[in-house]
Amino acid sequence: MGLEMTALLAVQDLHVSYRSRGGIAFQALTGVSFQLMPGEILGVLGESGSGKSTLAASLLRLLPEHGQITKGSVLFEGKDILQAGSVELQGIRGSRISLIFQEPSLALHPTMRAGEQVRQVLAAHESLPKRVLKEKTRQVLATVFPEEEGRISHSYPHQLSGGQRQRVLIAQSIACGPSLIIADEPTASLDPTTQMEILGVFQSLREKLDLAMIFITHNPALLAGFADRVLVLYGGRIVEVGAAATVLASPQHPYTKALFRSVPRPLERPRNGEKVKLPAIPGDSLPSSLPSEGCPFEPRCADRMDLCRKREPELIRIGGTQAVSCFKFES
Amino acid sequence: MQPLLNVENLVKRYDGKRLVALQDELSALDGVSFSLFPATTLAVVGESGSGKSTLALCLACLEPPTAGCIWLEGKNLVALGEAERRKVRPQIQLIFQDPANSLNPRWNVLEILTEPLRLQGKFNSEGIERRASCLLEQVGLSMHIATRSPAELSGGQRQRLAIARALAPGPKLLILDEALSALDCSVQAQIANLLMELQTSLGMTYLFITHDLAMGVHIADEIAVMHQGRIVELGPAEKIVTSPHHEMTRQLLAATPSIAQATRLAREP
């Protein structure tokens, strides 16, 4: 297909598992496949245990020691990252693909100045004279802090606010001009107004730098007007994928539907002061409560059928861009 | 009806010598007043640094206020002696964002739950066990998990356990400081529902502190919007959404990503 020719990133049949102390493997990702076009923003939606952070880490092979990619390929700009040697990998990390971690207060070195942390990234990938390096660091920081670049550069992380720390992380990630940024819950720990601000930064960077982005979040509301496509993960599998407009407006998988319903809608609150319960999804998505066979969502699903317990549904294309893994759509 | 809690002109100032670790989270209170009626919920909404966590600590008698009164059923907590205060303290329970930090990781569920019961000295060992299982049931957990450690529970289960433990001494007021913020959306809804159920069945009163205006509006009867240590807007939840007066409220509303807006936005590309 012509699509594959131009894809920036093509993940094929990715399987990741974790060994626990008892030696029992836990499957964190099962057969995840998707593609990302240059400049595209893919929103990955998932709750804890969905494997969304595992996905972020495995794309750059940054899994913890007990995590293992057991199967699949990650083609980035034509090269399989899973086969790359350590030097090649080091050259890709931070330079071609950047990762922005969840907790800005933990992802920065506590006793290094912000400016130096950005400079280190530049220095790791380009051998530049000191003066040029300094100037480049200044420029990079200035793109996210147009007004107070100097002060921020000399500050230590503990002297910065959450939003400022997140901006420093963004500066690190764009320093070497990557073509893909993977952001794992980059706004989860921020205030709502700061959250909006950071989303705005991402938005403008994308326009300026023509970046592709994988934006991982648990909050579907953040993706509207931001992501081009949405991919919903549950229990380590893709349950729904499609154009953001379609998935957000008319979710099809029972999980996606239920998830969207469980989010409070302040504007739709009845005027008489009466409080109504939220349509919550029963149970939880802890690995231990996932079924060993059949559809992973089956125990919590309101529409479950006998079939759901027996085997796993496959991703079925419905409409132009949307695909859902649910037997309801198998004909 | 008499209010359960009456806060009058509460002031808390910190001089420069605070521990570094706390500086981020604690900010001053600058004359906060409100009343909270039994079996209702007041959501305190604001950004970090607005003073909402300081308010929680002052109300839970964990930080002495600089000035002002906290009336709980006619007793001014600020003026009470240490011995008196210790008697009143169990009536106000505090629940934090991440229960993993407030639950002893070396204890199992049952031990965590029975400790406050033992401290009360009201029950014999059999009574304690019965009360513990009753508490677990109340928060939607079963005795099956009694021997698990907090680390073996899911985030939602841990928060349920934290609620159960807070209920153990039979409090009148629960202060929930970002109690839902660390949870997944679907679990947030579960816990929110649980809180509403407990309000109906036990007549519980909540002070619900959050930066999530949407959840605040959903769960609360009244909303207090805090900004720089003051309450800048206070009113019925549905009014705050439909006709916000203060600039801060409008900002918070604008920054609240709502799924309803999201779907609407998505429909009109």
Added chain:
Amino acid sequence: MRYFLRRLGHAFLMLIGVSLLSFFFTTLAPGNYLDEMRLDPQIAPETLAALRAQYQLDQPLPVRYVSWLNSLIHGKMGFSFAYNSPVAPLLMVRARNTLLLTIIATLFAWGLALPLGVWSAEHLGRLPDRLLSWGTAVGLVLPDLALALGLLLLAVKTGWLPPGGMVSVDFESFSLLHKLGDLLQHMILPVAALVLSSLPLLVRHVRAAVADVLGAPFLVAAKGHGIPKRRLLYHYALRAAANPLISLFGFSVGTLLSGSLLVEVVMSWPGLGPFLLEAILARDLYVVIGGVLLSTLFLLGGNFLADVFLYWADPRIRKENGAG
């Protein structure tokens, strides 16, 4: 700045306290230098009485303490009965030798402990780490004295190294370069003993501190930014693990110092060790007090150095102390 002034103030009070305690304890101990003379029938009681008066041994304790303080201020630190000379110049020569040994041993010990500890932490739980852990465990249970004696025995048997002393007999006739070489040769054995005795503990602490931060999110993040491994380990990890290690540094100066007193005695290094031992046996009061005070000073110096390092390494401490 206020931080350092406060620290210096603490150190000064500590010195006063130690001087008081050591003064009173040594003087209250039974017997003094003159008691031994008294047994000698050739010395007349009048001479003894005159000496007692000269050394102020007939005065009450507080008076003696004040006059000792006075002599301290004048740079004499009291009087040595055995050498019949002020204590300070006697001590200084020995202190210089001890410091030489301790400083070099400290440098070597840390210079080895840092890479070994980092290397061990990097291979945590794998074969190299386990081998090193075994090695350090053996080193920890081995008594310092046995280590020093063992090294000495090795030197004597093989004849590779001079078995003791600080310089050769005909040192004065050597050229400058030759002198230096001779000194270095004599230093190898005591320095090796000191380094080997302190290394296991240091390696274990470095390993633990670095292993602690290796899994930290900011290190994973740095790895994700493509920071090279060496830089990751030595620049990022070690820097983050610095605080406990710097405190350990202050402590290690103390242990190396006390260790060096022992090693000096065994290897007849003309430092404070043999000198103090001799003074204690002879009840040469002021020398003992001076030695104790000087050791305390070294210890405090080590800790002060650690404070300076800590202040420099961790911006959060600067903030906590209001930065002056």
